[in-house]
Each structure stands twice: as structure tokens, then as C-alpha cells.
Amino acid sequence: MTKRLATDDLHPAGLDFGREAWRELGLDMTRSGRALRLASRLLGAAFVLLVVALLVTPWQQSVTGLGRVIAYAPLERQQAIESPIAGRVVEWLVEEGEHVQEGQLLAIISDNDPELVGRLERARTSTETRLDTAKDGVNVVLQQIIALEAAQTAALSAAASRVAMALDRLTAAEQARDAAVSGKRAADLNLERQTSLAEAGLTSTRNLELAQLAAETAGADLERARATMRAADGEIKALRAERRRIEADTAADIEKARSSLQSVKGDVGKYEADLADREVEVARQHTMRITAPRPGAVLRLVAKQGGEYVAAGDPVVILVPETDARAVEIWVDGNDVPLVSPGRMVRLQFEGWPAVQFVGWPSVAVGTFAGEVAFVDATDDGKGHFRVVVIPTAGEGQDERWPDARFLRQGVQVNGWILLDNVRLGFELWRQWNGFPPAMRDAPPQSDSVPKAGAAARKAAKKSPGADE
Numbered sequence: 001m002t003k004r005l006a007t008d009d010l011h012p013a014g015l016d017f018g019r020e021a022w023r024e025l026g027l028d029m030t031r032s033g034r035a036l037r038l039a040s041r042l043l044g045a046a047f048v049l050l051v052v053a054l055l056v057t058p059w060q061q062s063v064t065g066l067g068r069v070i071a072y073a074p075l076e077r078q079q080a081i082e083s084p085i086a087g088r089v090v091e092w093l094v095e096e097g098e099h100v101q102e103g104q105l106l107a108i109i110s111d112n113d114p115e116l117v118g119r120l121e122r123a124r125t126s127t128e129t130r131l132d133t134a135k136d137g138v139n140v141v142l143q144q145i146i147a148l149e150a151a152q153t154a155a156l157s158a159a160a161s162r163v164a165m166a167l168d169r170l171t172a173a174e175q176a177r178d179a180a181v182s183g184k185r186a187a188d189l190n191l192e193r194q195t196s197l198a199e200a201g202l203t204s205t206r207n208l209e210l211a212q213l214a215a216e217t218a219g220a221d222l223e224r225a226r227a228t229m230r231a232a233d234g235e236i237k238a239l240r241a242e243r244r245r246i247e248a249d250t251a252a253d254i255e256k257a258r259s260s261l262q263s264v265k266g267d268v269g270k271y272e273a274d275l276a277d278r279e280v281e282v283a284r285q286h287t288m289r290i291t292a293p294r295p296g297a298v299l300r301l302v303a304k305q306g307g308e309y310v311a312a313g314d315p316v317v318i319l320v321p322e323t324d325a326r327a328v329e330i331w332v333d334g335n336d337v338p339l340v341s342p343g344r345m346v347r348l349q350f351e352g353w354p355a356v357q358f359v360g361w362p363s364v365a366v367g368t369f370a371g372e373v374a375f376v377d378a379t380d381d382g383k384g385h386f387r388v389v390v391i392p393t394a395g396e397g398q399d400e401r402w403p404d405a406r407f408l409r410q411g412v413q414v415n416g417w418i419l420l421d422n423v424r425l426g427f428e429l430w431r432q433w434n435g436f437p438p439a440m441r442d443a444p445p446q447s448d449s450v451p452k453a454g455a456a457a458r459k460a461a462k463k464s465p466g467a468d469e
Contacts, residue, residue, distance in 0.1 A: 061420040062347075063339055065388065067330030069350070069412040072374075072391060076323035078299065078410065080315035081290060087111040087310065089303045094317075096301055100292040106317055107303075109288045109310070117282070124278035131271035134264055141261040148257055152250035159243035166236040173229035180222035187211070187218035296321035320410060326402065328371060328390040330416040337376065337386045344418050346371040346390045350403065351413040369402055373418065390416065 071077045090110045094100060111117070194211035197203035300318040303310050310316060328348060332340060347368040349355040355367025371390040380386050392402050402408055 063332055063336040063418040063420065065330035065332040065416045065418065067328055067388075067414045067416060069408055069410055069414060070327055070329050070389075071321070071323040071410060072325040072327040072389075073323065075294075076321045076325065078318065078320050079293075080302075081106070081293065081317040081319055082313050083109060083290070083303070083310045083316050084312065085109060085111065085288065086312045087288065088308065089305050089310065089316065092301060092305050094298050094301075096298055098298050099296070099322075100298060100319075101295050102292055104292045105289055106292055106298070107290045109290065109316075111288070120278065120282045124275065124282055127271055127275045127278050131268065131275055134267040134271055137264040138261065138268060141257055141264055145254060145257045145261065148250060148254045152247070152254065155246045155250060156243060159239065159246055163236060163239045163243060166232060166239050170229065170232035170236060173225065173232045177222070177225035177229050180218065180225040184215070184218040184222045187215040191215040290316060292319065294319075294321045322405070323410075324405060326392070326405065326408065326410075327374065328414050328416065330388050330390060330414060330418075331381070331385040332388055332418070334380060334384045334386060336418075339420055340373060340376055340386075340388055340418055342373050342375055344373040344420070345393075346373060346419065347417045348390065349415040350408060352407075353403070357415075357417060368417075371416070388416075388418065 087109045089107050091108045093105050093107060100106065191211040191214070194203055194208045198205065198208045296319045298317060299320045301316075302318060303314070303316045328346075330346075347357060348371050349357060349368050353367055353369075357368050370393045372393050374389045374391045376389075377387040
């Protein structure tokens with residue numbers, strides 16, 4: 001039975017115009033196939049499942065970067081051993097790739113002038129002689145100062161004794177003056193009595209003359225006593241002035257000797273500095289033996305043995321120290337740096353270890369190793385890339401433990417995926433289609449492995465021979 005079409009009812013006269021038209025087109029009896037209907041239903045169901053999957057499927061956002069394996073402690077990274085003196089390498093005692101221990105002899109360097117050491121030794125001996133002479137001069141000047149001080153003490157003591165004797169003479173003169181004054185007073189009284197008696201006729205002229213003579217003699221004695229006292233006082237003043245002169249002269253001699261002592265001490269200091277320089281030069285010439293500062297492997301012998309000249313400070317050997325505290329430095333773009341913070345988990349693919357990394361689902365990755373962000377450099381490398389240092393995690397799982405150091409050496413290339421936050425797959429597709437950055441939430445808490453790695457680096461630095469310098 002032919003299905004009635006809706007167009008049949010549109011004709012006003014009820015003619016079979018619509019049916020004829022469909023019949024002419026060959027569509028009146030066409031039906032959809034079962035396979036097509038099944039495919040359409042499956043396609044619709046798949047679309048619904050896709051929408052549901054986009055809404056519920058988790059997606060791990062990440063930031064990628066390339067880098068290499070390094071030692072966490074800077075002192076355990078590749079380092080150049082420099083030549084302590086200028087000269088030529090006369091003998092190599094190691095080969096490239098050889099493992100060496102701390103203090104092991106690597107090379108011997110010889111100076112270009114074979115007589116240099118002898119001349120330096122003679123110069124040092126000459127400086128030592130001058131230093132000994134200067135030290136003897138210091139002792140001589142010290143003895144001179146001691147002698148001058150002793151002479152000053154003796155001279156001042158003698159001057160003080162003379163002043164004391166003059167004071168005694170002054171005292172005696174004062175006493176003689178007092179006695180002369182008393183004698184003069186007595187003679188004058190006797191003269192007055194004799195004069196009165198002579199006027200009364202009670203005494204002879206002889207007694208009066210004797211009284212006058214005694215008075216004149218007493219006056220002369222008084223003047224002589226006064227002159228003696230003045231002379232004693234003048235002598236005291238002269239002796240005191242002499243004492244001050246002696247003190248000034250001896251003090252000047254002592255100060256002159258002390259000035260000479262300072263000059264000689266300056267010569268001693270100069271010769272000691274010269275001797276230290278000579279000893280340093282001799283020691284440098286004797287340190288022609290280059291030794292390993294720490295255990296490691298010889299990477300490259302830079303200087304050629306025999307004819308090549310090396311200056312002081314030129315690299316001679318490249319050494320890669322042994323270390324168990326390994327890390328990875330990866331470089332990320334500046335646009336992704338704000339998303340990276342210490343404590344973020346990282347998946348690492350080491351060169352030489354086959355691995356398959358599923359970007360959005362790191363849990364199903366194969367052959368990658370776990371790591372943790374230790375720190376991010378404060379500035380870029382000049383090209384807009386920032387260094388992120390990754391250290392091993394503290395876990396004990398198979399993917400947590402990195403390969404042994406004998407397999408995973410410094411310099412091995414690394415691919416890194418820094419894991420960010422979990423989002424829905426639909427959000428991730430929408431974000432990438434619109435060019436939005438990944439979701440950035442609070443940074444994860446930093447684990448204990450970062451402080452432990454830092455402590456290990458500090459411990460290695462303390463053990464390093466150059467750490468105290």
C-alpha cells in the first residue's frame with residue numbers, strides 16, 4: 001500500500017499531482033536502511049558520551065621543558081683545575097676518563113726558566129740576612145735607649161745631690177748671717193756704752209777704740225755672711241738650671257734613639273714583607289704539582305704536554321666530581337614561569353631510557369621518573385628562559401628512584417613535564433581553543449626533600465677544600 005503524502009491534500013481539486021510527482025522522482029517507496037539507522041543512533045550516543053566525557057574526564061595540566069642532569073651542589077659540578085704558576089706541563093700522570101681520588105697527583109708543571117728557583121732562593125736568603133741585620137739593629141738601639149735612660153737617671157741624681165749640698169751651704173750661710181747680725185748688735189751696744197762712759201770720763205780712750213774696732217769688725221762679718229748667703233742662693237739657682245739642662249739634653253738623646261728605633265722597626269717590617277713575598281714566590285715554584293681537589297673523573301686534559309705554555313690561572317684539567325646528590329635543570333618559557341613553584345611534581349624522561357608520557361594522564365606513563373621542583377631561578381638566561389631545578393622525590397617506588405650515578409651521568413639530556421593542577425578535559429580543550437593560560441591555584445606545600453637536598457649541598461660545600469677560602 002502506497003503511503004499517502006501530505007502534498008496530496010494540498011491540491012485543491014484532489015488530483016494525484018503530488019503522488020505523481022513523487023513517483024516520477026522515485027522516492028515514494030524509498031525507506032532508510034537498518035544499518036544507517038543503527039549508525040545514526042550510535043553516532044548520537046557517542047556524541048552524548050563525548051559530552052559527558054568532556055564534563056567528567058580529568059586532565060592533568062603540565063608545563064614542558066628541556067634540560068640536563070647536573071649535581072645539586074655547585075662544588076660537585078664540572079670544574080676546571082687551573083695552573084698555579086706559569087710554565088709548561090712536563091708530565092701527565094692521568095688520562096682522560098680516569099677516576100681519581102682527592103689529592104691524587106695529576107700533572108707536573110715546570111717553569112720556563114730552569115734557574116728561576118735558584119735565584120728566588122738566593123733572593124730569599126738575602127732578604128733573610130737583611131731582616132736579621134735589621135733585628136740586630138733594633139736590639140742595639142734598644143740597648144742604647146736603656147743606656148741613655150740610665151745615664152739620664154745618674155746625671156739627674158748627681159745634679160739633685162749638688163742642689164742639696166748647695167741648699168745646705170745656704171742654710172749654713174743663713175745661720176752665719178744670723179750670728180753676724182747678733183754680733184753686730186752686741187758690738188753696737190758695747191760701742192754706745194763705751195762712748196757714754198768716755199763722755200763721762202769713766203773709761204779710757206783705748207777701750208773706746210777697741211769698741212769701735214769691734215763694731216766695725218762685726219759689721220764686716222755681717223756683710224761677709226750676707227755675701228756668702230747670696231752666693232749660696234745663686235749657686236742653688238745655677239745648679240737647678242744645670243739640672244734642667246741635663247734633663248732636657250738626655251731626654252732629647254733618648255727621643256732621638258727612640259726615633260731611630262722606630263725607623264729600624266720599619267725596616268724590619270719592610271724586610272718581613274719582602275721575605276713573605278719571596279717565600280710565596282718560592283712556594284709557588286715548588287707547587288708545580290697539580291692535584292685533584294676532590295674525587296671524580298678526568299673529563300679532558302686541556303693543556304698539551306711539552307711545548308704548550310700555560311699562564312697562571314689557565315685551566316689545565318676538566319674534572320667531573322663524584323656525587324650522589326643529583327638534580328635536573330630544565331629550561332621553561334617565561335610565559336610558564338608564574339605557574340611553576342617549589343614543590344610541584346615533575347615527570348622526567350632521561351635520554352637513553354625509553355619512555356612514553358601521556359600528557360594529560362601521567363599515571364599511565366611508562367618509563368618516566370618522578371621529581372620535585374626545588375627552586376626556580378630569580379632571573380632568566382638572557383633569552384627569556386628560566387631555569388627550574390628538579391630533585392628526586394623521597395619516595396621508594398620504582399619510578400621514584402632515579403637510575404644509578406654510573407648510568408645517569410651529569411650532562412644527560414632530559415625532557416621534563418612539570419605537573420600543574422587537575423582540570424576537566426572539556427575545560428582544557430576550551431582553554432586551548434581560546435588561548436587561555438593553564439589554571440593557576442595555590443602552590444602545593446613544599447616537601448621535606450628540598451631542605452634535605454639543600455643540607456646535603458651545604459655539607460658537601462663544607463667538605464670541599466676550597467670552601468674555607
